[in-house]
Amino acid sequence: MTRFFVEPENLDQDEVILTGENAAHGKVLRLKPGEQVLICDGQGRECLCTVVDVDAKEISLQVTQRKESDTEPAVQVSVYMAFPKADKLEHVIQKATELGAYEIVAFPSARCVSKPDDKSLKKKLERWQKIAASAAEQSGRGRIPQVVVLPSYSAALERGAQADLPMIFYENERATTLHMALTERGFRTAALLTGPEGGLEEGEVRKAMDAGFRVCTLGKRILRCETAPLCALSAVMYAAGEF
Numbered sequence: 001m002t003r004f005f006v007e008p009e010n011l012d013q014d015e016v017i018l019t020g021e022n023a024a025h026g027k028v029l030r031l032k033p034g035e036q037v038l039i040c041d042g043q044g045r046e047c048l049c050t051v052v053d054v055d056a057k058e059i060s061l062q063v064t065q066r067k068e069s070d071t072e073p074a075v076q077v078s079v080y081m082a083f084p085k086a087d088k089l090e091h092v093i094q095k096a097t098e099l100g101a102y103e104i105v106a107f108p109s110a111r112c113v114s115k116p117d118d119k120s121l122k123k124k125l126e127r128w129q130k131i132a133a134s135a136a137e138q139s140g141r142g143r144i145p146q147v148v149v150l151p152s153y154s155a156a157l158e159r160g161a162q163a164d165l166p167m168i169f170y171e172n173e174r175a176t177t178l179h180m181a182l183t184e185r186g187f188r189t190a191a192l193l194t195g196p197e198g199g200l201e202e203g204e205v206r207k208a209m210d211a212g213f214r215v216c217t218l219g220k221r222i223l224r225c226e227t228a229p230l231c232a233l234s235a236v237m238y239a240a241g242e243f
Helices: 008-012 020-028 088-099 118-139 153-160 178-184 202-211 228-239
Strands: 003-005 015-018 036-040 045-054 059-068 076-082 103-107 146-149 165-169 189-194 214-216
Touching: 003 020, 003 118, 008 045, 015 020, 015 045, 020 059, 036 059, 076 088, 076 153, 076 228, 088 103, 088 118, 088 228, 103 118, 103 153, 118 146, 153 189, 153 202, 165 178, 165 202, 165 228, 178 214, 178 228, 189 228, 202 214
Parallel strands: 003 036, 076 103, 076 189, 103 146, 165 189, 165 214
Antiparallel strands: 015 059, 036 045, 045 059
């Protein structure tokens, strides 16, 4: 069923008017009176609606049922990724959204080649959030993951350590596998932290351990920086019973 994301206050009304990009998208789909669509507030609530009228600039909908989204994972998994080069973060945002990530958090680390300044970050963040919104709509999510940018590696550790299960993935770790970490205790929230193309420095890993992160390996092979977070996220979702 076609879904549209609207401002949260629209879900409190009995009639919803789609305008702008939503209306344009509806016309591309050739929506007609009597058809049903879903509108979502991007925060987990949604309404089943019936198309009442379609005109040149807007589409009128009548709300028939309100409910909580049934497509959101029971666990909240945050993906923490050090700034990569080029458009790799865009790829991770899109795929992590499809896989059910609660949020995507970007931050600088010692070996980051890409270190965008405040001016470019503002534009990038707007684009990244649009990518998340588009992926959420396409994949049937009831919530749009927030894309968050932090100013430092220390800030990422402090924030991520608040999760029930904070994990950092390091290619030189040999003892603890992701499977081991996931089966040791239950969790409702998880933070998955990965490095940039050059990986994380040993000192950064020690700092993460001191902050409460569990250091894990993702196997015997070296994964690209855009592969590692998606691999870890998929494994966590599987362990949580989402697949």
